[in-house]
Amino acid sequence: MKKIIISLLILLELIQAKELKIIALDWTMAETMMMLNSQPLAVGDKRIYNTWVKEPALPQSVKDVGLRVQPNIEYIINLKPDLIITSSLFIIDNHILKNKIKIIDFYQNKKDVYTSINEGVLQIGIILNKKQEALEFIKNTKLFFESSKKKLHYTKPIAIVQFVDKKHLRIYTKHSLFGAALEQLGLKNAYDKNTNNAWGVDIISFLDLLKFPKETKFIVIKPTPFKLDEELKQNPFYQKMNIFQDYNELEPIWSAGSLMSMRRFAKELIEVIE
Template identity: 25%
Template sequence: MKCIGVVRMAGLAILLCCLATNARAQPRIAALSWEMVEHLLKLGITPVAVADAPDYRSWVVHPALPPGVPNAGTRTEPNLELLAQLRPELILITPLLEDIRDKLERIAPVVSYDDFTQDQDNLLMQRENFLALAQRVGRTPQAHQQLAAMDDSIARMRERLIQHFGAQLPDTTVIRFASPTVVYINGPNSMPQHAMQLLGLQPAYDAPVSRWGNIQTSVTVLGNIDDGAVLYIEPFAQGERLFATQLWQAMPFVRSRRFAGMRSTWTHGGVFCVEYLAAAITDALLTLPPRH
């Protein structure tokens, strides 16, 4: 068994060397997690197959997945037969699929990247995942250029907020409604809060730490936000039903006109989702009146 493991590692090393050597060519890589899809696309690599491809196009959206990329089953149950037919050079997974690694390795070498956890900085983890992938495929310079461009873009967004609100930016919390009575509040280690921190914003609600960075709670809890802005991720089909109630109209942030919708943006993505979130947060906040 030890010998087999050595052979596998040697084969993977040879493959990765070939991928790096032929960096300008399009390597044949299958991505079974959406974060890896985002990272490949930002490196200029179109995956040969993507798990839950239709849902990626609906929920993640950016960066755009070309229409010709086939769906490789689901992220929990990938289509092994299709993957074998496509003959990828490399398959990217997260720990979610470690239990079928042996089956996947019969098709192609497999590399697993860390996923969201409560005990690490999720933004830093995704940044490191992106750089590690770039190194594997020989596109490290391009990766650093993309990260630098993102950092510059977010810095410009922060300047726009300062021009609008002044040096004292409003404390802000990003939420998503599950129903008129239940809400998800994004808190520490969520990608929305990481985006807020990069923009120089502080949270308006002190949520506990969790794996994905959000908690599910009653809408009434939002009444504890005495001072600050609340942004909700659209769409919310039952918004009119909730927003017309006396309970909602009595919320401090509603009475002070510190409540706004924020365009739909994926909150559990790769490193670049913080840029998309920062842009959506900035645009939503700029619809609110500055304090004088």
């Protein structure tokens, strides 16, 4: 009897230790899994992940299930995942897979963005059986922001933008990941308009740049669909107005990302304003 009980306990431990085959349809889910040292089986839009997210890099062995908004259902079924994690923005409408889908929204609830991201990280940590690791990352991130805030004495308003094309830009409000990072660092967001979309991003015309104070610091998030330094030299509008007298370009950071994206942005921002 004792041997049977020991065998059952060993079997239970093996089941609990089994690494789940998880498809992270949303990049935010993939980032969080990698952050917690857990590799997804597959992701959506892997081919352009590097262009928009970049870090953490996905191993080559991670498979691509097609578009996040319209993944290859047959391929997903053939991969035989234990679970599919995604956001409500990329939900799969398929009766065969519905019992395998877990919705985790980092940006959809009405709480502040920073709290929402922390809750999303914790949820994924629990799914991965890495609750303590998730709590530790949340704690360390909080300490990082508190320590950084005490050291900063920067007073200029900061506008965080991303070019859509030569005449239009995305700009990030306090309800975005970038805006939340500014708030945690005690820095002023130059754009105080509220938006109703999930990620706290607004689209503005290049003419709207004239409305910002002259002392505004512009942070441009890559990718940029043209060479910005050349455009600033050649475009008469930019030459005349000197809008981007004080600007820095940052490498791609996922604007709807998780805590790793938030920390990366904060660290890179600190480097260019200190």
